[in-house]
Amino acid sequence: DSGVTQTPKHLITATGQRVTLRCSPRSGDLSVYWYQQSLDQGLQFLIQYYNGEERAKGNILERFSAQQFPDLHSELNLSSLELGDSALYFCASSFGASGEQFFGPGTRLTVL
Amino acid sequence: GESVGLHLPTLSVQEGDNSIINCAYSNSASDYFIWYKQESGKGPQFIIDIRSNMDKRQGQRVTVLLNKTVKHLSLQIAATQPGDSAVYFCAENDNNAGNMLTFGGGTRLMVKP
Numbered sequence: 001d002s003g004v005t006q007t008p009k010h011l012i013t014a015t016g017q018r019v020t021l022r023c024s025p026r027s028g029d030l031s032v033y034w035y036q037q038s039l040d041q042g043l044q045f046l047i048q049y050y051n052g053e054e055r056a057k058g059n060i061l062e063r064f065s066a067q068q069f070p071d072l073h074s075e076l077n078l079s080s081l082e083l084g085d086s087a088l089y090f091c092a093s094s095f096g097a098s099g100e101q102f103f104g105p106g107t108r109l110t111v112l
Numbered sequence: 113g114e115s116v117g118l119h120l121p122t123l124s125v126q127e128g129d130n131s132i133i134n135c136a137y138s139n140s141a142s143d144y145f146i147w148y149k150q151e152s153g154k155g156p157q158f159i160i161d162i163r164s165n166m167d168k169r170q171g172q173r174v175t176v177l178l179n180k181t182v183k184h185l186s187l188q189i190a191a192t193q194p195g196d197s198a199v200y201f202c203a204e205n206d207n208n209a210g211n212m213l214t215f216g217g218g219t220r221l222m223v224k225p
Contacts, residue, residue, distance in 0.1 A: 002155065031211065043156070043201065043215035056210030090155050098211040100146075103155035 003027065004104035006091050012110045018079040021107045025072055025093030031055065032074040033094070033101060034066055038087035049074055050097045081111045124222045131189040133219045135202035138183060142204040146213065147176060147187045151198045159187070159200075189221075197223045 003026035013019055025032050034046040045058035049068035060066075063081075068074045078085060088108050092101040125131045137145070143164040148156035162169045162176045162185075169176050175188040185202050199220050203213040 002157070004155075033211070033213075035213075042217050043203075043213075045212040045214065048210060048212060056212045058212050092155075094211065098205075098207055100158055100161065101211070101213065102158065103148075105153075105155050 002102040002104060004091055004093050004102050006089075006104040006107050008107060009105070010108050010110075012112065013081060014112055015081055015083060017081050017111075018077065019081065019109065021076040021078070021089050021091075021109070023074045023076070023091030023093075023104060025074070025091075026102055029093035029095050029102075030072065031094045031097055031101075032068055032072070033092040034060075034074070034076050035090045035092065035103075036087050037090060037106070038084075041087075043090075046076070055097055078109070083111050085109065086111045121217070122220045122222065124224060125192050127192060127194060127223050127225050129192055131187075131192045131196070131221055131223075133187045133189075133200050133202075133221065135185040135187075135216050136183060137185060137202070137204045137216075139204060139206055139214070140180075140183065141206045141208060142214075143207050144205040145176070145178060145185050146203045146205070147174075147185075148201045148203060148215075149196075149198045150201065150218070156201060192221075192223050194223050194225060197221055 005024045030051045046060040048056040066076045088106045090106045092103045146161040147159040160171045199218045202216045
């Protein structure tokens, strides 16, 4: 158990819908990262937040957004969902803005 | 863009043998490399890391080798056990670009009893 928690574990929704994925970092960690793991693209970095501020941005679609709250938990919002958004979404955390990242168990999103 | 890749998608070894998983990276600015293990239904789990100022680092039963000249990374697992069966990913980080990790495509390690 990495200490990173993600909810929900599974999510099934329809195209065009909007969902919110939640992540709680390890106690004391200030950075949160979001990754998408799909069969055709592998594990891809989406975005990093450090102490509430956006730190780095990767291949995140405009339909996706994220934020980190004062209690350091983070949410990833996915809107106008498409079939291709079906994937595992992982959250990771680290103590500082850099350093070892600990991954959560992931949220499996299925878009029908 | 820059990417990290793996030579072998599937590696099958006998229990007790040593395993070697290879990885090629293309970003010469990367200064930190990590190996992750991912078991079915779980998130990636940190195994070992190495910084670009080193060429070898050892952990418990695992060794990572870094060859910056040819941009090659390898993970060696000694005395492979059934519990080592998983998908292994190498990842690279260019600290100048933040702490984002660029992952390779993964290698599935299957350990035969």
